[in-house]
Amino acid sequence: MGHLEYDWELPIVRSRLLDLAKSFTLVRYDARGNGLSDWDVGDVSFDAWVRDMETVVDAAGLDRFPLLGLSQGCAISIAYAARHPDRVSRLILYGGFATGFNKRKNVTAAERDRWVAMKTLMKLGWGSDDATFRQLFTSSMMPTATREQADVFNEMQRLSASPDCAVRYLDAVSDFDVRHLLPQVQAPTLVMHVRDDLRVPIGLGRELAAGIPNARFVALPGKNHIMLPQDPGVAQFSNELKAFVKATG
Known part of the structure; x- marks a missing residue:
C-alpha cells in the first residue's frame, strides 16, 4: 500500500519513518526551499508547494493512497485532498492548522x-x-x-x-488559510494533536477536525510539536495511524 508523507524531517524521528515503512510503502520528500530540495527558488508559496506535491505523486506512480501531513504540511495535504478526491484514500493530519499566524484572530x-x-x-x-x-x-x-x-x-x-x-x-506559512477547503475534503480523515503542544496549540488541531466532514480527532499526551522517540504519545500515534489506514469501509 502506498503512503505519501508531506513533512520536513530530521534524524531524530528516523524511528517513526522506519516504523511506517515496516507496514507501508512510504514516500516522503523535502518541500522546495529546504532540505535536499532546491533552496534558490523564485516561488516559495502555498500554491507552489501544492503543485510540487502533485508532481511528486505523479512521479512516484501513486494512483490512490493514504496521505499523511505533519505541521504546516497539513494545509498542503488538505489542499491536495480537496483537489484530488479520487487519489486520496485516507487523510491523516498531525500537529496541523488551517490558518497561519497572519490569518489568526485574537492575536495580541x-x-x-x-x-x-x-x-x-x-x-x-x-x-x-x-x-x-x-x-x-x-x-x-x-x-x-x-x-x-x-x-x-x-x-x-x-x-x-x-x-x-x-x-x-516562515512568511509563506504564516499566510496559510485553508478554512474554505476543509468542507471539500471527502477522504476519511484522522486528526491527531499533542495536548500541550507549545508551537501549535491543540485548539488549532480541533478546528481542523471540526471543519472536515466526519473527521475523527485524537488528543495525544505530550508537549513536543515534533514527536520524539521517548514521548508518551508515540505508541498511540503509531497504533491509531496504522489502524486507520488499514481499516475498510
Whole structure:
C-alpha cells in the first residue's frame, strides 16, 4: 500500500519513518526551499508547494493512497485532498492548522511583536555557528528534548535552509488559510494533536477536525510539536495511524 508523507524531517524521528515503512510503502520528500530540495527558488508559496506535491505523486506512480501531513504540511495535504478526491484514500493530519499566524484572530500586539522579532533573529542567526537563536526555536518545537536531541535539531536547522530561505518559508506559512477547503475534503480523515503542544496549540488541531466532514480527532499526551522517540504519545500515534489506514469501509 502506498503512503505519501508531506513533512520536513530530521534524524531524530528516523524511528517513526522506519516504523511506517515496516507496514507501508512510504514516500516522503523535502518541500522546495529546504532540505535536499532546491533552496534558490523564485516561488516559495502555498500554491507552489501544492503543485510540487502533485508532481511528486505523479512521479512516484501513486494512483490512490493514504496521505499523511505533519505541521504546516497539513494545509498542503488538505489542499491536495480537496483537489484530488479520487487519489486520496485516507487523510491523516498531525500537529496541523488551517490558518497561519497572519490569518489568526485574537492575536495580541505583544504576540505580533514577538513574531517580528523572531523573523529578525532568524535572518541574523539562522546560519550562524552559534546556535543560541536556533535553540530558542528548538525549545518551542520540542521542550522536553534531551541535550543531544536539541543539539542535533539545532544543527539540522542550520544545514536544512539558508537564513533567507528560512524567513521566506516562515512568511509563506504564516499566510496559510485553508478554512474554505476543509468542507471539500471527502477522504476519511484522522486528526491527531499533542495536548500541550507549545508551537501549535491543540485548539488549532480541533478546528481542523471540526471543519472536515466526519473527521475523527485524537488528543495525544505530550508537549513536543515534533514527536520524539521517548514521548508518551508515540505508541498511540503509531497504533491509531496504522489502524486507520488499514481499516475498510
